[in-house]
C-alpha cells in the first residue's frame with residue numbers, strides 16, 4: 565500500500581514493487597491521476613483517499629482487508645511542500661504540511677497495524693526528506709513536518725519491532741518530481757535524484773533478511789545535498 569502513489573516518488577515505488585512481484589495498492593486524492601498511474605502498474609488497485617481524512621483512510625484499509633486479508637508493506641509517501649519565508653507562510657499551508665506529511669503517517673499506520681500484524685515480516689517505510697535532519701530557509705512548515713515524521717518513525721521502529729514489523733525512514737534529497745518543479749527551489753535540475761533512485765533505496769531496504777532492519781537511509785545527489 566503506497567499513499568500518494570499517483571505520480572512522482574510514490575508511482576516509482578509502486579512500479580518497482582510491482583516489478584518485484586508484489587501486488588500493489590496506490591492512493592491519492594485525484595481519480596484521473598490515479599487511473600493514469602494504475603494503468604502503468606501491472607495488477608495494481610487504485611483507491612481515491614485523502615491521507616489526511618480519517619474516514620478516507622479507514623475506508624482505504626477496509627478495502628485492502630476485503631481484497632487481500634493482510635498487508636505486507638505500508639509506504640507512507642503522500643506529501644506536500646510549501647516554499648516561502650516563514651512570515652509569509654499561512655496557517656492553512658502550515659496545517660497542510662503538518663497534516664499531509666506527519667498526521668497522515670499516524671492515521672495510515674494505525675489503520676494498517678491489524679493487517680500488518682498478519683504478515684511476517686511486515687514493513688512500514690516512511691518517505692521523509694533530508695529536511696528531516698537539516699533546516700532549509702523558506703521551508704518552515706515542511707521542515708517541521710519532516711522533523712516530526714522522523715521522530716514518529718523512530719518511536720514506531722522501537723515499538724513495532726517486537727510485533728514483527730520493521731520500520732524504515734528514507735531521507736531523500738531533492739528529487740525530480742512535480743513537488744520540486746512547482747516552486748522556485750534553488751536546485752540544478754541535472755543534479756536532482758530521479759524518483760527511481762528513491763524507489764531503488766526502498767527495494768534495497770526491504771531486501772534485508774527478516775532478522776535485519778534498515779532503520780534509515782540518507783539518499784542525496786552525489787553532487788551534493790542542493
Ligand SMILES: NC(=O)c1ccc[n+]([C@@H]2O[C@H](COP(=O)([O-])OP(=O)(O)OC[C@H]3O[C@@H](n4cnc5c(N)ncnc54)[C@H](OP(=O)(O)O)[C@@H]3O)[C@@H](O)[C@H]2O)c1
Nearest residue numbers: 568570572573592593594614615642643693738739741743
Ligand atoms: N521531490 C523531492 O525533492 C522530495 C525529496 C525528499 C522527499 N520527498 C517526499 O517524497 C514524497 C513524495 O513526493 P513527490 O516528490 O513524489 O511529490 P509529488 O510528485 O507532488 O507527489 C505527491 C503525491 O502525494 C499525493 N498526495 C498529496 N497530498 C495527498 C493527500 N492529502 N492524500 C493522499 N495523497 C496525497 C499526490 O496525489 P494527489 O495530489 O492527487 O493527492 C501525489 O501522488 C513526499 O512525502 C515528499 O515530501 C520529496
